Amino acid sequence: MRTLLRTPMSERPAFERTEREGRPETGSRNVPRILDLALRIGELLLASGESAEDVEAAMLGVTHAYGLDRCEPQVTFIMISISYQPSLVDAPVTADRTVRRRASDYTRLAAVYRLVADITAERAGVNDAYRRLAEIRRNRHPYPGWLLSLCAGLLAGAACFLVGGQLDAKAWLVFATAFIAAVLGDRLAWLVAGRGLPEFYQFVLAAMPAAGTGVILALAGPGVGLRGSVVITGGLFALLPGRALVSAVQDGLTGFYITAAARLLEVLYLVAGIIVGVLLVLYVGVRFGAQLRPEQSLLQHSYPALQLAAAMLLTLAFAVMLQSHRRTLLLVTLNGGIGWAVYGALTVDIGVSPVIATGIAAGIVGLFGQLASRYRYASALPYVTAALGPLLPGSAIYLGMLSVAQGHADGGLVAVSRAAALALALAVGVNLGGEVARLFMRLPVGVGAGTAAGQRPAAKRTRGF
Incomplete structure (x- = not known):
């Protein structure tokens, strides 16, 4: 997800969609829910102390898994936002969320990462992801x-x-x-x-x-x-x-x-x-x-x-x-x-x-x-x-x-x-x-197709030269 995040939108690969992505949950009427789900996941990650890059990567992975390819997440210290533009001629859909409370709970952080992994592996639909996210929020801390x-x-x-x-x-x-x-x-x-x-x-x-x-x-x-x-x-x-x-x-x-x-x-x-x-x-x-x-x-x-x-x-x-x-x-x-x-x-x-x-x-x-x-x-x-x-x-x-x-x-x-x-x-x-x-980690399938085998593309974080 980091490699996908560091790749400009125009150069991101359009992965082949699976049968799951033809379901109604990935339709245009579900776009606000998908964006809200990505924001809520990003909020939990940022509140737990994750770096801004990892938060953006997780949000991008969630939206990409549900069929929203043209998304741009943005993370600051107290505000996270995400924008989705269906095409060059359509108006973008933007949502944001304020992070008001911060707490160190790495058990909850691990649960959020497991949820993100299941979403990106297409093992969790939108409704199931919302249910699991609500359970993560309700869970008490493991230690008194x-x-x-x-x-x-x-x-x-x-x-x-x-x-x-x-x-x-x-x-x-x-x-x-x-x-x-x-x-x-x-x-x-x-x-x-x-x-x-x-x-x-x-x-x-x-x-x-x-x-x-x-x-x-x-x-x-x-x-x-x-x-x-x-x-x-x-x-x-x-x-x-x-x-x-x-x-x-x-x-x-x-x-x-x-x-x-x-x-x-x-x-x-x-x-x-x-x-x-x-x-x-x-x-x-x-x-x-x-x-x-x-x-x-x-x-x-x-x-x-x-x-x-x-x-x-x-x-x-x-x-x-x-x-x-x-x-x-x-x-x-x-x-x-x-x-x-x-x-x-x-x-x-x-x-x-x-x-x-x-x-x-x-x-x-x-x-x-x-x-x-x-x-x-x-x-x-x-x-x-x-x-x-x-x-x-x-x-x-x-x-x-x-x-x-x-x-x-x-x-x-x-x-x-x-x-x-x-x-x-x-x-x-x-x-x-x-x-x-x-x-020494492998690239995700379909990312970096234009580079040599086993080579990671450069991280385009700044303008560079």
Whole structure:
């Protein structure tokens, strides 16, 4: 469907129609229903975090399967539309839909992709597709809210082992402290979300418990052995919007600049909320004499086996928080472990720069995720997003905020710039891995007939030269 989307309308092949397409459901009177079905499917995909290109490809595949060849979908951050022109002399039929609610439910996303696959394979009529889509909308989330809160705490606790790299007498106390702080922050965010407070303030409040707990541990004195910097960093891992960042960069790389700019602005607001929440607490803590020494507690690859297990546990907790289907949990956990192992081998054994190592590790995660999704005929997001969790720049962001709170603005700017470079490498790497995987995939029948066998036509995303 991507190849069909990247081909101009005048060059798209007119596939031979089957017996099903002669039925009344593909007649002109059914055009508004087909367009509405494509819009509703696109709305669910976009609300789940899919890239704009994949949303347009799915919408185009649905309309093409029902006999509407001359369709042009268009996706922005909050609005999707589709236009169908029966012929050059007929007036086009256009419909649009606004995306008002966004939620991370990868189980629902997988169900939508199965529906799209059945539609494009001509196994579902319009009425059947509407019925299945209504069932997908009505289905409840696979995991209850209390389990998501526990997974948020588990993610923060695993991140403590990941960035602390120590397994001593106090390590489990640090884990428990980070766990409780993350659960408290998650519940606090849910409480204010129910009151209709914007997401910016939700992230401000959600970041405060972890920061406050870290400051309290630092005020207790270094003799206690509870590493406050590790607790704060673990809390950041549970809040960073990695999914939105990857989608923003992917849209930018594929030519959807308006959607990419909107998504990137959303990421900036959410990260700004985290920074404000942590900075407020750190500023008060430093004024009261809290001695936060991240150089003594944030270690890199001290215990590789422990950190690998922590990375896989973090990935598993992240996948549950994203409402991933149970059948994908094992693969995404292994993918996260592979990504972290590659990053550790590059930085420790070879001495590669962390930014380059992050990009390479993210590329491998994207490659394996894309291949797994093609094997399962599903979206790549459930196999990729959670696996990127261990590579998020939580430590760099914390170091930047701590430097600012201590009055070292120059050092804070350097650390934040490093975090931005790591985040960009992460997003570009995972996109490149997905593109590399597609180089070895077969073309759909009838597409690219004018090219050499096995060769994929160039993606005409921009004007080019």
